[in-house]
Amino acid sequence: GENVEQHPSTLSVQEGDSAVIKCTYSDSASNYFPWYKQELGKRPQLIIDIRSNVGEKKDQRIAVTLNKTAKHFSLHITETQPEDSAVYFCAAKGGGGGNKLTFGTGTQLKVEL
Amino acid sequence: DVKVTQSSRYLVKRTGEKVFLECVQDMDHENMFWYRQDPGLGLRLIYFSYDVKMKEKGDIPEGYSVSREKKERFSLILESASTNQTSMYLCASKTGGRETQYFGPGTRLLVL
Numbered sequence: 347g348e349n350v351e352q353h354p355s356t357l358s359v360q361e362g363d364s365a366v367i368k369c370t371y372s373d374s375a376s377n378y379f380p381w382y383k384q385e386l387g388k389r390p391q392l393i394i395d396i397r398s399n400v401g402e403k404k405d406q407r408i409a410v411t412l413n414k415t416a417k418h419f420s421l422h423i424t425e426t427q428p429e430d431s432a433v434y435f436c437a438a439k440g441g442g443g444g445n446k447l448t449f450g451t452g453t454q455l456k457v458e459l
Numbered sequence: 460d461v462k463v464t465q466s467s468r469y470l471v472k473r474t475g476e477k478v479f480l481e482c483v484q485d486m487d488h489e490n491m492f493w494y495r496q497d498p499g500l501g502l503r504l505i506y507f508s509y510d511v512k513m514k515e516k517g518d519i520p521e522g523y524s525v526s527r528e529k530k531e532r533f534s535l536i537l538e539s540a541s542t543n544q545t546s547m548y549l550c551a552s553k554t555g556g557r558e559t560q561y562f563g564p565g566t567r568l569l570v571l
Binding site: 347352355378380388389390391392395435437439445446447448449450451452 | 463490494499500501502503504507509517518549553555558559560562563564565
């Protein structure tokens with residue numbers, strides 16, 4: 347089955363700096379890669395996603411890049427703000443037409459003032 | 460606005476008890492999922508269902524079963540709770556035509 351590895355497990359940045367979280371996946375047929383944000387005590391929520399036919403997608407301060415050859419994808423947050431502090435999960439949907447997502451282990455991002 | 464609710468936010472049970480966790484969604488979603496969330500392990504899929512009375516095992520189904528008698532409701536059952544099932548349990552749902560999964564608020568289960 348699909349295996350998703352996520353790094354780093356914790357990340358601390360100064361407000362205004364950029365943050366990058368990286369994930370690798372094992373199934374070359376995987377075709378959908380979402381990122382979820384989970385604030386403390388809250389439910390995970392989708393913040394951005396990318397499909398395998400696209401190399402990069404941007405939404406204001408967040409962007410996701412995908413390298414299918416290397417089987418890795420990354421989340422980029424620019425101009426970080428305290429409200430970006432949360433746990434971020436990457437995920438991959440394997441090929442085969444199913445609905446199953448395999449999640450990474452999460453990155454605790456802390457944005458310090 | 461999609462709403463996914465779970466029957467309890469916190470639950471304390473004894474070893475060996477039968478435990479029911481319920482999830483309800485109000486958006487007529489075909490697909491529903493149960494995950495458990497543990498520190499350092501992320502979200503791991505226990506079971507999912509793509510239609511009423513249909514179910515498929517996820518990555519860690521051992522010790523769990525599920526029931527989906529109605530489209531809006533997906534139940535997770537711990538037949539005989541054990542201490543290693545102490546965890547946060549998250550339910551999610553999605554429609555067949557879109558990829559986004561919508562999560563419930565979670566149930567934090569403590570098995571003593």
